[in-house]
Amino acid sequence: MHQHDEVRIPFADASEALLLFGPQDAYLTLIEENSSAKIMTREGELVISGDKPEVDKLAELVGILLQLIRRGMALSERDISYAMMLSNQGEAAQLLEVYDEEVARTQRGKIIRAKTLGQRHYLSAIKKKDIVFGIGPAGTGKTYLAVVTAVNALKNGRVKRIVLTRPAVEAGESLGFLPGDLQEKVDPYLRPLYDALYDMLGNEQVAKMMERGLIEVAPLAYMRGRTLEDSFVILDEAQNTTPEQMKMFLTRLGFGSKMVITGDVTQVDLPKGKKSGLREAERILSPISDVAFIHFQEGDVVRHSLVQKIIQAYAKEEVDHPYR
Numbered sequence: 001m002h003q004h005d006e007v008r009i010p011f012a013d014a015s016e017a018l019l020l021f022g023p024q025d026a027y028l029t030l031i032e033e034n035s036s037a038k039i040m041t042r043e044g045e046l047v048i049s050g051d052k053p054e055v056d057k058l059a060e061l062v063g064i065l066l067q068l069i070r071r072g073m074a075l076s077e078r079d080i081s082y083a084m085m086l087s088n089q090g091e092a093a094q095l096l097e098v099y100d101e102e103v104a105r106t107q108r109g110k111i112i113r114a115k116t117l118g119q120r121h122y123l124s125a126i127k128k129k130d131i132v133f134g135i136g137p138a139g140t141g142k143t144y145l146a147v148v149t150a151v152n153a154l155k156n157g158r159v160k161r162i163v164l165t166r167p168a169v170e171a172g173e174s175l176g177f178l179p180g181d182l183q184e185k186v187d188p189y190l191r192p193l194y195d196a197l198y199d200m201l202g203n204e205q206v207a208k209m210m211e212r213g214l215i216e217v218a219p220l221a222y223m224r225g226r227t228l229e230d231s232f233v234i235l236d237e238a239q240n241t242t243p244e245q246m247k248m249f250l251t252r253l254g255f256g257s258k259m260v261i262t263g264d265v266t267q268v269d270l271p272k273g274k275k276s277g278l279r280e281a282e283r284i285l286s287p288i289s290d291v292a293f294i295h296f297q298e299g300d301v302v303r304h305s306l307v308q309k310i311i312q313a314y315a316k317e318e319v320d321h322p323y324r
Contacts, residue, residue, distance in 0.1 A: 005052040007059040009066070010045045017041060019069045020062070027080045031058070034084050061087045064095050078297045079117045094120075104148045107202040112148055118300035119145060125292040126260060131253065133238075133282065134262040136296025137311050143236050146260040147196035150232035154214065159256065160230040161213065164193040165249075167220040167240045190217050193236060220245055229254030238263035239278045240270055246277030266318070 011017050021028040032039055037050030037058045048058050065083060068075065086092050095117065103112045103123060114120040119141055125132045126149050134142035150162045194217065197206045209215040220241065235241070235249055238261045253259055263278045270276060285291045 003052050004049070005055045006047060006049040007055050008045050008047050009059065009062055011066075012070070014044070016066060016069055017046070019075065020046075020065055022075070022077065022080070026077060027075065030077065030080050031061070031084065034088075057087060061092050064092050067096060076297065078300075082117045082121060103145070104152050104200065106199050107205070112145075114145075115141070116300040118294070118296045122294045122296070123149065125294050126258070129290055129292045130257070131250065131259045131290065132261070132292045132294065133278070134260060134294050134296065135265060135278065135282070136294075136300060137264055137266065139307050139311075140296035140300040142262040142296060143192060143234070144196045144199075146234045146236075146262060147193065148200060149260070150234060151197070151200040153232045153258070159232045159258070161232075162215045163223075163228055163231050163233045164190070164197075164215070164217045164236065165220050165223060165234070166190055166193070166236045167238070167245060190219075193217055193234070220249060223249055223252055226252055227254040228252050228257050230256040231258075233257060233259045235259070235261045236263070238281075239265050239268045239276050241277035242270070243275055243277045243280040246281050250281070266315070 011020075022030075028039060035050075035054055035058050037048050037054040039058070039062075040047045040049070046062060048055050048062065050058075061083060065075065065080075073079075083092060083095055086094055097120075103114060105111055114123055118136075122132070122134050122142065123145060126146070134140075134146065136142060147162075147164070150159070150164075153159045154162055194206070197215065197217075201209070206215065210217070220235065231254070233252070238246065240263075241249065249261075250259070261278070261281070265276065265279055268276045282293055286293065
């Protein structure tokens with residue numbers, strides 16, 4: 001039998017307790033459900049009691065969460081679950097590196113860091129696995145961070161080239177009426193991919209690297225029949241692939257390559273009755289441990305806070321009155 005133990009953690013002020021416990025004590029409930037130790041508050045401090053190993057683990061977790069709060073991080077319910085997952089693996093201290101780790105620098109010298117635990121989780125998955133799916137709403141940095149990681153891999157010689165692709169879905173705006181040749185026609189919908197590249201390398205450098213074939217930006221149809229070796233391949237807007245296209249894409253994986261597939265399953269622009277290859281892939285490939293599925297939530301939206309509220313309002317509407 002373990003000895004009974006008690007640890008007291010003082011709060012700097014009352015607002016800290018509120019931030020730690022979450023709305024209606026939701027975070028506190030979540031933490032307690034996952035631990036046999038008890039948590040109580042009295043006179044401005046947190047009291048954790050129970051078996052020593054559990055108390056120690058919980059005290060470390062709470063201590064780390066409080067440090068994040070003191071650094072101004074707004075914790076979401078998902079951050080708490082992610083923190084508990086790390087804590088169970090004995091890696092809770094990783095959380096403190098969220099803000100400290102420099103992911104890359106833009107061409108202008110601006111430092112890029114993971115801004116949320118979800119982003120941190122995504123970046124570490126990309127390091128460890130050859131195929132990673134980043135699924136979630138717009139504004140969570142899934143595409144941007146993938147491009148940043150790809151540019152790093154190219155600079156460090158880990159891959160020989162970067163391939164960026166999106167499915168051409170004629171979502172209302174038919175490409176037929178855009179002026180210019182194919183390259184120009186493709187560009188508007190591949191634009192977001194270029195933006196991240198320009199940020200990282202500058203326009204001239206991107207143009208040079210594209211000429212030399214070190215960077216390729218192309219519609220998904222161009223991937224047929226090829227094997228991509230020593231490449232960092234990003235498939236963006238993957239919710240608009242059909243299951244056949246997705247399978248075709250995933251089976252292009254060659255030696256020394258990494259693939260990152262990003263998309264938002266709530267924004268499918270495929271014709272009615274067509275299945276999304278992204279949804280199917282998740283169902284079919286979940287059992288494969290070398291494929292990672294990272295889900296971004298509203299809490300990972302790093303745009304204007306109003307964007308987050310808009311996403312939440314639409315999500316609620318979808319639940320209350322599904323319009324599909």
